Each structure stands twice: as C-alpha cells, then as structure tokens.
Amino acid sequence: MPVYLRGLLFASEQKRENISSQNLAELVGVNSWQIRKDFSYFGDFGIRGVGYDVNKLAAQIRKILKIAAVQKTALVGVGNIGSAVLAYSGFGKYNLDIAVAFDVAPDKIGRKIENVVIEDVASLWKLKKRKIKLGIIAVPEQAAQETADKLVKAGIKGILNFSPRYLAVPKKVKVITIDIAMYLASLPYYMPTI
Amino acid sequence: MPVYLRGLLFASEQKRENISSQNLAELVGVNSWQIRKDFSYFGDFGIRGVGYDVNKLAAQIRKILKIAAVQKTALVGVGNIGSAVLAYSGFGKYNLDIAVAFDVAPDKIGRKIENVVIEDVASLWKLKKRKIKLGIIAVPEQAAQETADKLVKAGIKGILNFSPRYLAVPKKVKVITIDIAMYLASLPYYMPTI
Numbered sequence: 001m002p003v004y005l006r007g008l009l010f011a012s013e014q015k016r017e018n019i020s021s022q023n024l025a026e027l028v029g030v031n032s033w034q035i036r037k038d039f040s041y042f043g044d045f046g047i048r049g050v051g052y053d054v055n056k057l058a059a060q061i062r063k064i065l066k067i068a069a070v071q072k073t074a075l076v077g078v079g080n081i082g083s084a085v086l087a088y089s090g091f092g093k094y095n096l097d098i099a100v101a102f103d104v105a106p107d108k109i110g111r112k113i114e115n116v117v118i119e120d121v122a123s124l125w126k127l128k129k130r131k132i133k134l135g136i137i138a139v140p141e142q143a144a145q146e147t148a149d150k151l152v153k154a155g156i157k158g159i160l161n162f163s164p165r166y167l168a169v170p171k172k173v174k175v176i177t178i179d180i181a182m183y184l185a186s187l188p189y190y191m192p193t194i
Numbered sequence: 195m196p197v198y199l200r201g202l203l204f205a206s207e208q209k210r211e212n213i214s215s216q217n218l219a220e221l222v223g224v225n226s227w228q229i230r231k232d233f234s235y236f237g238d239f240g241i242r243g244v245g246y247d248v249n250k251l252a253a254q255i256r257k258i259l260k261i262a263a264v265q266k267t268a269l270v271g272v273g274n275i276g277s278a279v280l281a282y283s284g285f286g287k288y289n290l291d292i293a294v295a296f297d298v299a300p301d302k303i304g305r306k307i308e309n310v311v312i313e314d315v316a317s318l319w320k321l322k323k324r325k326i327k328l329g330i331i332a333v334p335e336q337a338a339q340e341t342a343d344k345l346v347k348a349g350i351k352g353i354l355n356f357s358p359r360y361l362a363v364p365k366k367v368k369v370i371t372i373d374i375a376m377y378l379a380s381l382p383y384y385m386p387t388i
Contacts, residue, residue: 065382066383079278080275081274084274188327188328
C-alpha cells in the first residue's frame, strides 16, 4: 500500500487525474492484476476504461495507512543520517511532520535545522505530553537499543530504525529497520550479467 | 533472503553455531514455516533437532544472492547520506565494498573519507574499466536521473537509490529505492492505538 501511495503521489505531481491499473503497475513495478487484487480488498476504487481517480485513491490509501491526519514524528540523533532526514522535503505529502529532534552533543543542542530546534536527549521523556507516536532512530549503533527503550517509555508506538541492530521492543511497538547494507546486498541477485 | 542473511550474520556475531527455524523466525520477524518453505526451494540446510548451521547457511545464501565474492560499489554524492554510507561499517559482512565515491563540489573532490578518495563526478565514465557493477545514488533529487543515466552508461547493473524519484533505467538494470518518507508512512498502519 505505501508503494501504491508513492506511485499515486507521483502521478498527482504530474497533474494526472486518472491512472489505469496497468500504468500504476508499470510505475511501481508490480503486476496490474496484483494491484486490482490488493485494491479489491478495500472496496472498488476504479472505473472501467477510465482507471482510478488518483487523488481519491490516494486519500483512501492514506486512510487505510492511518495517515489521513498529520502524524508528528520525533527524530533521535542529528548526525549524517539525522541531518539528511531533517533536510528531506518529502514527508509532507505523506502527512508526516518531523516535529522534534534530539541529540546528545552540547554543540548541537539548541541549534535549529530546517525549523526544528534540536533538544537535549535527556528531555526525551517529555514526548508523552506532546502525543507523538512515531520515532526515528539515527544514533550510533551502540546507542540504538537504549534509545529505543527511551522512545517506548515515552509512548512511541512506531520506530523507523537506521541502525543495523535488532531492537528489542514490546510486541505492541512496530519497528521498521532500514539496513543500508542489506538493501545493497539484495541487488546482485537481480543483475543478470554477474 | 537478504533478511535471513541479516539474521544469520547477527547470530554468527553472537557466536551461535546453530539456529532453529523457530529462533531465526523470531529474530527476523517471519513465520518459521515460511522460513522452512523458502529454504526448501534451495535445498535442505537444516538438521532436525539441531537446526541450521549458521555459517554454512549464511554462505549458501551469499551464493544465492551472488555476493559470495566481494562486490565493489560506486557511491555518487557525498552529502549527508553519502557521508553516512561511507562511515557505515556494516558492508563488509555482506561482502560489499564502497570502492569509489564521486561528488561535484570542488571542495570535496580529492578529500579522503574513511579511506575512500572522493573523485570528480566527471570521471564517472571510467567506472567501466574498474568492473564495478553496483552504484549508490545519494545526490539531490533533481540530479538523480542524470546520475542514473551516467551510471548505466558506465556499466552499472544495480542501483541503490536514496532519492525519492522514480528512475528510468533499461530493463536489465535493477533499482532499489530507499524512500525514507514511504517507510515512515508505513508505520502507523501497524500501530494499534492510533
């Protein structure tokens, strides 16, 4: 579903009003029958011969993904990856807002990057009051588990983890790990000439 | 398969010699029957009651993934994400080696980060001679397609793309895109209390 939303947002940027399952399939790289099957679970969004209404379908998927309203997110760690996350302009179209950032380095705390003031990680527990449920871990590997523990304690329910560690979290907390090496290691399998 | 390899590498770091499909399943977050099914396609690696030999199975999966030998990789763009890639220590265990890095900024060209000398992107075409088949795109969004074109021309067959763009490449070239916003947008769906 997030992959489809990504395709629809792209089509919307290209000022397309309708898209066929065939065209969406080509864009996101899956079979068109798979798209029709996936969407049929959630009701019928398409019109034969016209295709899907891009913006309506995007709104539906946002609802399914529970990002119909803006989701505030806390970032922990403002090193290379954390800075890239703050500078990244693509969150808004998914209704995501990096609302707060934390670091341990005294020379970073209090600085403002892309309109977000970096706060002391010692005040991370205050997140609970701000009703933020999403967190991003962009700290060094050895600090990742400790950071996850703190985020969970502060009420975070979903974590995007950039450290290559497996994080131990309660079952009700969802972790998605972006392990850069693992993704890179997935490529050669698809490359015919090697 | 890359997800399983990741789990096995972790088990190996923990000095484990054997792992049951149940334990591997818990580690990587899939069902144990799925693991047994997936491995059965490639032959039988496990011994009943003992489990899988961690290092043997890892070696088998490396072979399947075509990373049994070291794969050299070219990085294009040494901004925040590119610097994080260069500083990342986790590539070696997947037999990946960031062998060369390129940028356009005169103040970066010639500098050395983590033993890799940053080269002028104008000399990217020379990659062909070095027999490098993997590339990482970590350039600003508006330069991503142009960079992909250059990489393809230089003989690159697999691209890890950090820009949120869809890249147009020939069919024989495989692209994996890490769209940070899309991954973050996937979390709320799994979070029960929102």
